[in-house]
Amino acid sequence: MRVLAAMSGGVDSAVAAARAVDAGHDVVGVHMALSKSRAEHRTGNRGCCSVEDGHDARRAADKLGIPYYVWDLSDDFEDTVVSDFLSEYSAGRTPNPCVRCNEHVKFAALLERGLAMGFDAVCTGHYADLRTVETDTGARHELHRAANHPKDQSYVLAVMGKQVLGNVLFPLGSVPTKDAVRVEAAARGLGVSLKPDSYDICFIADGDTRGFLRSKLGENPGEIVDESGNIVGSHLGAFAYTVGQRRGLGLGIPADDGQPRFVTKIEIETNRVHVGPVEALDVHRIRGGSTVWLAPDIDPTAPLRAGVQVRAHGREIPATVQVIDDQLVMDLDEPLRGLAAGQSAVVYLGTRVLGQATVEDTE
Incomplete structure (x- = not known):
């Protein structure tokens, strides 16, 4: 060849x-x-x-x-x-x-x-x-x-x-x-x-993703709010945060129970970043779009027991997966934490890759 x-x-x-x-x-x-x-x-x-x-x-x-x-x-x-x-x-x-x-x-x-x-x-x-x-x-x-x-x-x-x-x-x-x-x-x-392996995002060589985003998208100040809607901090751009983030929040008001808080939602419409306890990050169902199915011998519209991986080197989670109305729906046997829209979810059967979808929303 x-x-x-x-x-x-x-x-x-x-x-x-x-x-x-x-x-x-x-x-x-x-x-x-x-x-x-x-x-x-x-x-x-x-x-x-x-x-x-x-x-x-x-x-x-x-x-x-x-x-x-x-x-x-x-x-x-x-x-x-x-x-x-x-x-x-x-x-x-x-x-x-x-x-x-x-x-x-x-x-x-x-x-x-x-x-x-x-x-x-x-x-x-x-x-x-x-x-x-x-x-x-x-x-x-x-x-x-x-x-x-x-x-x-x-x-x-x-x-x-x-x-x-x-x-x-x-x-x-x-x-x-x-x-x-x-x-x-x-x-x-x-x-x-x-030669050492390269790592991090290749077009952000210094590893400062937040700085790169701010330089490209500018500043857009807004509020950071807790699960009750109380203002607990401020930010210079909601785009600089991701669901599951704990560090760098700069919250001025601690949680009532003294426990750390995490980003639970990014609301672009109101330019608000929502924070809450770690339990609020638990995800049991994932819906993905732009599905790519690699297994022509397996019908994706029928419920299938498989594994789901949502990070490049993350742990595979047992799940029931099925394509419903052009969405890849993944019901997890155990919750995942810190999953954000836009991430890639990949379905495995043993070592074989069955399909992939981009996370649209979670429950």
């Missing part, structure tokens, strides 16, 4: 590309330039998409002996991921930019261009497992958790959609640990073997 290997400049994508070469594929490396100010987007191991990352990706491609190109996808990234991030926070929701990036840029934009250029598949260094099941009606592609459970990224990949699964490769899905990847990179002579 002709394979387009996405090379971020990190160790995972370099080893994934190397494994694609070993498998006999005709591999071309491509580095996606996602930031319009790339030199500013790495501080230690914060952020990504810097000029340094591009150089590291080029050196890895040279070592593997494969062609290498840089594609400027910064407009796609700005128009979809960053703009969505700002609009979602403006609406009082809590988005996951990594989910949107995987949906719109790392697969949609990259795969669309790759297929148009005659490539058969896109290869990335994500930790996830793709399996092919032969059926009477042909091959079925399934997305599963990676063997390396602590690094598993199937949660952020679930939004891809079943139509993409036949055109992607995840060579690291069977690797048991990140250390094993680093050992393999060193054995191959790849200079990124000891």
Whole structure:
């Protein structure tokens, strides 16, 4: 196959590309330039998409002996991921930019261009497992958790959609640990073997999400109120808060029982942030929209016992799930706390990813 290997400049994508070469594929490396100010987007191991990352990706491609190109996808990234991030926070929701990036840029934009250029598949260094099941009606592609459970990224990949699964490769899905990847990179002579992982939101390299939102959205002072509607503090912008938040509230009036309070609701219409006791965060039912169902062999409109995960490395909760009136309804066996509209909810059956939806509301 002709394979387009996405090379971020990190160790995972370099080893994934190397494994694609070993498998006999005709591999071309491509580095996606996602930031319009790339030199500013790495501080230690914060952020990504810097000029340094591009150089590291080029050196890895040279070592593997494969062609290498840089594609400027910064407009796609700005128009979809960053703009969505700002609009979602403006609406009082809590988005996951990594989910949107995987949906719109790392697969949609990259795969669309790759297929148009005659490539058969896109290869990335994500930790996830793709399996092919032969059926009477042909091959079925399934997305599963990676063997390396602590690094598993199937949660952020679930939004891809079943139509993409036949055109992607995840060579690291069977690797048991990140250390094993680093050992393999060193054995191959790849200079990124000891490069630290990047973390946090890539376009907020200093990690100050509240500061970034304020710089983009401005200040909009309002009230912080308790469960009885009493004013207990003030804020400079409701968009800077998220459901479940405890720190940084700056409340001037303590709770009657002396217990800490948490953000329980963000009311954009009145520009109010609501706070209450931790018990007020308990969620028993989740309703999700924009549902992506990856399992054509399973009817989502019939009640199904499965697991639900609502954070990238969160715990899976047993639940009964069902698509009702185009909404993915998830009734949890035990309550979750601090779940906000805009987050991604992913449904698992064992290790297999069945579907994904964006949280619209909760009970």
